[in-house]
Amino acid sequence: MTPPRERCQARTRKGDRCRNPAGPDGLCALHRRQLKEVAAADSAKPTVRRGAKRGAPEPHRVVPSTPEPHRAIPDAPEPQPVIPGPQSPGTAEPQSVIPGPPIREGSPTAEEEAPVVHTSPDETPRDEPDLGPLEPVLAWAEEALEFLGRRVLGEYQVDEFGHDPDLVEHVLAPLLRPLYRHWWRVETRGLEHVPSTGPALVVGNHAGTLPFDALMVALALLDEHPAHRSLRMLAADLAFDLPVVAHLARKSGNTLACAEDATRLLEAGELVGVWPEGYKGLGKPYRERYQLQRFGRGGFVEIALRTGAPIVPVAVVGSEEIYPMLANLRRLARLLGFPYFPVTPTFPALGPLGAIPLPSKWLIEFCPPIDTASLGPEAAMDPMTLFDLTDQVRDTIQQTVHRNLLARRSVFG
């Protein structure tokens, strides 16, 4: 079981909740380190304390939270008494204190991790000039530096599948966002059909030679869904055997398309994405565009029934035109160990330039969820139910694709 990911209890300079995953003491590694530093500075000069000045680096405030003693140590000390910190002007929330971090027996850091009061770093107040338009640039640089620091020190956490939200948020999503917003101008509909909490199985059509459609659906859910959900996609094992791809596939939250992994993710309440057409969909020629291929053997329906997770069909329009595949060099593909080797109007003729996808206009539509819980887990034993449900999902996607195709003005509209 994946434990529910706790978010760090601290707040960033901008006053937002810190989005980094928290350690057992309720703080992310970054804030833990900063608090240590402040504590060290405090012990050196305990008298100098200032309220935050506008523009001056405001301290990361830590909201009081129910201290969670480290589970593993039954006799973990209760949080230490709170030393009141100075009230920062203009802040309604009390300047607060960290819950006592776990003190491990024999741990070398036991002393260092003693509870500390978080105060402003004592820095000489300067006359802060108005930085104007440079302020956001500076804030960005600061966040980037913090991110780099975390990466250099290994201060981030991944779940048991290797999902690394810190990397997704700071590197992978920003790389894909321009494609989503400006290149393909993705329009997303029906996000209300995706539940905000709990498990669901998102099933979509697959096309376009490279699985950009899957990435765009995942980005739509991360950016535009009110709950900013991470889509945990099931990928072919080739993805875990290619250098670099393997590494990024796991970090962005994907896992191997096998029943065990899918079940485990759904049982942990995750949103799972599956593209049952697989390579048959991705590697189909352009003349067969928007004709859905066979939906595997319907294994995804069986898993949804077993776990009671609703199925949310998703129809993607636009992905077929990004790399119009005119031919498939089967022999070369077999030689290289790939499922297909595409020939598009630009690839391989223009070499690396041919790898630039065409800027088609995209539309992603999530369809109303198909309930599986009411059928009960026994239904997974009945092959007829499985076939029927698989067809129902496939037809829903096919019809939605056709409807949206008709409504589309032009491919690049």
Add this chain to the structure above:
Amino acid sequence: MGRRVLVTGAARSTGRRLVAALAEEPEVELVVAVDEQEPAEPLPDKVKRLAVDLRSPALIRTVQSAGIDTCAHLGVTAEPRAAGGRASMKERNVLGTMQLLATAYHAPELRRLVLKSTTAVYGATAADPAVWTESMPHETPRHGFGKDAIEVEDYVRSFERRRPDVAVTVLRLANQVGPNVDNPLTRYFELPVCPTVLGFDPRLQFLHEEDTAEVLLRTILGPAPDGTFNVAGDGVVLLSQAIRIAGKAPLPIPEPLVNRVAELVGRTVDFSPEQVRFLQYGRVAATSAAREQLGFIPKWSSLQAFEDFAATRLRKLVTEEQVARLERDALGLLRRAAEWVAREVPR
């Protein structure tokens, strides 16, 4: 009458720790520590040392005369070089176990057998499920430690069928780390640079040495259910993350060259080939069965265990203070530059 425990592989780090812990338990009357090597520290009074190979006939004489009731088999090794070559390692691991089980079959008072196995039995490939449970069918590792461990587990299972009166517990432990552990993986992290497979970042699990001793002690002395259990710290650590926590520099090797480098590095760290695949694809095992049926909750998470190992054993090349200072300096510089621009450049 107190418990009489036989421990094999007693001179190695886990064995030493377990023997010492057993000797402190009042209900334990006698510990027989079997290992050819001389133990590093003098042994407590309750401990009788048997400096023989598992294949020696002295073993059965001792087991019968001492009335051993529990056998903890820790003698399966992952270090071909230390064992005197791969053939000799296999000989010790597999034939040693067969001999031990033959002895155990003729020990009328034996009631419990604990095997220290490894999660290496699951192998490591790209097509693995993300999280292994004990019952999942897995591809048999074709060589090395993993293969030995599978064969040993098979022999132990067949012993279980022949002696139904003996409770058999198999513990599949994740990679062990800690202040005193010395195994190929800890030696790997002690290298000045850590070679990795270019473009791969496997998920690893660690088990702290304290937890290893604890889970062994619990299965030897506590109410142990029959069965096979994965044991590992909570959570996972990525190799890249571990290398950074260790304060080392990674050295990515392109896949075609990996075997050559592994051979070279293997001389110092004593790697067997399947451990190289482990550093390419990684491995994670579910620990819920140990939690529910064995009641064992590790005290250290994978990350904490590794941090403890790194803090006590490794000299960091890059420290937290350096990074924090660099961050501060860079930001100060940027801020000053921004201020200068804001002052000097007219709007």
